[in-house]
Structures are given as structure tokens and as C-alpha cells.
Amino acid sequence: KAGVTQTPRYLIKTRGQQVTLSCSPISGHRSVSWYQQTPGQGLQFLFEYFSETQRNKGNFPGRFSGRQFSNSRSEMNVSTLELGDSALYLCASSSRGTRETQYFGPGTRLLVL
Amino acid sequence: GENVEQHPSTLSVQEGDSAVIKCTYSDSASNYFPWYKQELGKRPQLIIDIRSNVGEKKDQRIAVTLNKTAKHFSLHITETQPEDSAVYFCAASIGVFAGGYNKLIFGAGTRLAVHP
Numbered sequence: 001k002a003g004v005t006q007t008p009r010y011l012i013k014t015r016g017q018q019v020t021l022s023c024s025p026i027s028g029h030r031s032v033s034w035y036q037q038t039p040g041q042g043l044q045f046l047f048e049y050f051s052e053t054q055r056n057k058g059n060f061p062g063r064f065s066g067r068q069f070s071n072s073r074s075e076m077n078v079s080t081l082e083l084g085d086s087a088l089y090l091c092a093s094s095s096r097g098t099r100e101t102q103y104f105g106p107g108t109r110l111l112v113l
Numbered sequence: 114g115e116n117v118e119q120h121p122s123t124l125s126v127q128e129g130d131s132a133v134i135k136c137t138y139s140d141s142a143s144n145y146f147p148w149y150k151q152e153l154g155k156r157p158q159l160i161i162d163i164r165s166n167v168g169e170k171k172d173q174r175i176a177v178t179l180n181k182t183a184k185h186f187s188l189h190i191t192e193t194q195p196e197d198s199a200v201y202f203c204a205a206s207i208g209v210f211a212g213g214y215n216k217l218i219f220g221a222g223t224r225l226a227v228h229p
Contacts (some may be wrong), residue, residue, distance in 0.1 A: 043202060043219040056216040090156065098206050098215040099145045104156040
């Protein structure tokens with residue numbers, strides 16, 4: 001099976017802009033979780049989607065949002081970008097949720113200038 | 114609260130030695146504890162996991178132990194090799210519903226360096 005893919009891999013934006021990141025899970029996986037990874041904060045949970053429904057959300061401001069489509073592909077959006085949003089954004093998929101093995105994508109590295 | 118503490122933050126060992134990384138979690142409802150290895154510039158990859166109904170699990174040179182009473186779990190790597198050098202993350206899955214409505218809370222990571 002093909003692994004988890006994320007697009008784009010690299011992105012440079014300026015403060016105030018918005019960005020949309022995409023994640024395609026492993027075929028047959030219905031759960032997609034998003035994480036923000038920074039050197040200072042490690043891996044932080046953003047949200048999890050299952051069958052187009054957000055089931056869990058981390059402690060991030062409302063500028064961070066996401067959605068999942070009927071084919072399980074997921075997008076996350078960050079509006080009004082701030083310098084502190086610079087990070088590696090990872091998505092992970094699993095068959096049923098975060099109690100199962102999570103398979104990570106390669107990540108999207110976002111730089112906000 | 115939802116918190117996973119991981120120690121040490123850095124660990125340096127000689128090839129062939131053992132390495133131990135410890136994590137504690139705060140939510141007694143946590144029921145799944147995976148460990149991920151992340152090499153430089155690569156994605157995290159699962160190396161071993163343990164569920165709350167098991168006290169220990171081993172896979173070749175890697176083992177994980179869980180103490181539910183004390184709410185801590187540990188990763189043990191024996192006969193370390195230079196290719197074990199990476200950042201290791203522990204995580205705890207907090208269960209809300211039996212149907213799998215969990216979220217993974219990660220520790221801050223341990224940078225392991227294995228010197229030849």
C-alpha cells in the first residue's frame with residue numbers, strides 16, 4: 001500500500017496570509033490526525049477526523065481548522081498566519097483512531113516570514 | 114490534565130550499552146502507549162507499543178514496560194548500535210469513548226546518540 005502523503009512539502013508565507021495543507025491517508029484508513037512539530041514544543045496534537053467528523057481537538061486557537069472528505073483525504077487550514085506558526089505539520093492515518101498504529105506522512109514545512 | 118513527561122531530553126551511550134527512556138502520564142484513562150523513532154529529516158515511525166492490559170512487551174532489542182499504578186512507562190534498548198541514534202518520542206492515548214475517540218499526547222522527545 002502507498003504510504004501517507006502530504007502536499008505541499010514546503011511552503012513560505014507571510015504574516016496575515018492563510019494556508020491550506022493536504023493529507024492523503026493510507027488506502028482504507030478512515031482516521032486522520034494532525035500534529036504541529038516545533039523544536040521547542042515537540043509534537044502537539046491539533047485535531048483528529050474520522051469519517052468526515054472531527055472527533056478530538058487540541059489546544060490551538062480557532063485560526064487552525066480542518067476538514068475531511070468522503071475519500072478520507074484531509075485538509076487543514078491556518079488563517080491569519082503568525083510567525084509562531086512556523087513549524088513542521090504532520091498528519092498521521094490509522095484504520096480506526098489513535099488507539100491504533102499511527103502512520104505518519106513526511107510533513108509540510110511551513111515558514112512564516 | 115493531559116500531560117506526558119519524558120526524561121532524559123538527551124542521552125549519550127557507547128555502542129553496545131543499554132539505553133532507557135522514561136515517561137510519565139497524568140491521565141489515568143490513558144490506555145495505549147506507543148513509542149516513535151524520528152531520524153533527522155524523516156517522519157516519526159512506530160517502533161513498539163503497549164496497551165494498558167499488558168505490563169511488558171519485547172521486540173528483539175527493544176522492550177517497553179508499563180506501570181499503571183505509578184502511571185509511567187519506559188523504553189529499553191539493549192546492545193545499542195549507531196543506527197539507533199535518533200529522537201525518540203513516547204505518547205499516551207487518552208481514551209474518551211470505547212469506540213476509539215482518543216487523542217495522542219506526546220512527550221517532548223529524547224535525543225539518543227550512540228557513539229561507536
